[in-house]
Amino acid sequence: MKKFLRIILLAYLVAGCAVVRPRYVPETDMQKNNLQGAILRTESRYLNLDGRSIDDPGRTTEFDILIVSQYNERGNIVTEETYGDGGERLTKRDLYIYDSTGTRLLSSEYHDLLNNTITWMHYKYDGRGRLDAYHPVGNEWTALYRYRSRGYPASLTTIAGDTVNSRKVFRYDRRGRLKSDSYGSYVTRYEYHTSGTLRSASNRSQVELYDRNGDMVKTVVYITTHGEDGSTEVEEGITEAFYEYDERGNWTVRRLVSDGETYGAWVRKIEYRE
Numbered sequence: 001m002k003k004f005l006r007i008i009l010l011a012y013l014v015a016g017c018a019v020v021r022p023r024y025v026p027e028t029d030m031q032k033n034n035l036q037g038a039i040l041r042t043e044s045r046y047l048n049l050d051g052r053s054i055d056d057p058g059r060t061t062e063f064d065i066l067i068v069s070q071y072n073e074r075g076n077i078v079t080e081e082t083y084g085d086g087g088e089r090l091t092k093r094d095l096y097i098y099d100s101t102g103t104r105l106l107s108s109e110y111h112d113l114l115n116n117t118i119t120w121m122h123y124k125y126d127g128r129g130r131l132d133a134y135h136p137v138g139n140e141w142t143a144l145y146r147y148r149s150r151g152y153p154a155s156l157t158t159i160a161g162d163t164v165n166s167r168k169v170f171r172y173d174r175r176g177r178l179k180s181d182s183y184g185s186y187v188t189r190y191e192y193h194t195s196g197t198l199r200s201a202s203n204r205s206q207v208e209l210y211d212r213n214g215d216m217v218k219t220v221v222y223i224t225t226h227g228e229d230g231s232t233e234v235e236e237g238i239t240e241a242f243y244e245y246d247e248r249g250n251w252t253v254r255r256l257v258s259d260g261e262t263y264g265a266w267v268r269k270i271e272y273r274e
Helices: 002-018
Strands: 039-048 065-071 077-084 089-098 104-111 118-125 131-136 141-147 153-160 163-172 178-183 186-192 198-202 206-210 216-226 232-245 251-258 261-272
Touching: none
Parallel strands: none
Antiparallel strands: 039 065, 039 261, 065 077, 077 089, 089 104, 104 118, 118 131, 131 141, 141 153, 153 163, 163 178, 178 186, 186 198, 198 206, 206 216, 216 232, 232 251, 251 261
């Protein structure tokens, strides 16, 4: 009988250990952008394919965009520049400053729509090295993080003085994967492939579907219109994405299709450190 109880207890302990949530490790910018390998720089150009081919785009349009991102050796962005008006005019620049351990200390944002001013963001960490708060220098609002056990972010609250402007709450499954995040009643839920990569993200406004590589392959946007007679109509806007990849497994072309028509594409050049 004692041997049987020991076996049951051992099985219980093994099962319990199998579902212990791993310690939280923040993602790098490369991981967030689903990039593989040691990357130095990317150039991502959006082409509005209005009567032109992706292979020979010819003229640019006002909807064309160019985003240039520079990464450090730890996989985080150092600078990111966005060019609008056909990819010719600098409209936004982000700069990130790190210490010797790779911790982000400051960031600055230039945006041509913000009176050409530069906004500096200051980051503060707690005694465990976790991001505790960040706020724009010279501005009254602050974003505060609170954490669960094993380092998982529990909430992100934005305050201005004594006023709470917003609060985002995070929930996780037993494997430590993000299960949902919510702003009040606005909830986004996440599901995963058996391999562990993200399969879907959905809320009342849209659904995003991902392949096993982690790339988004379909987006469904719900558009609600209200008639003068009080009626409500919900329409679906569906976009599918089709990819071409390099030998490292990173996409270089992302075609966007809606109603059977390829209306746009992202073309990405990747410069590796190796």
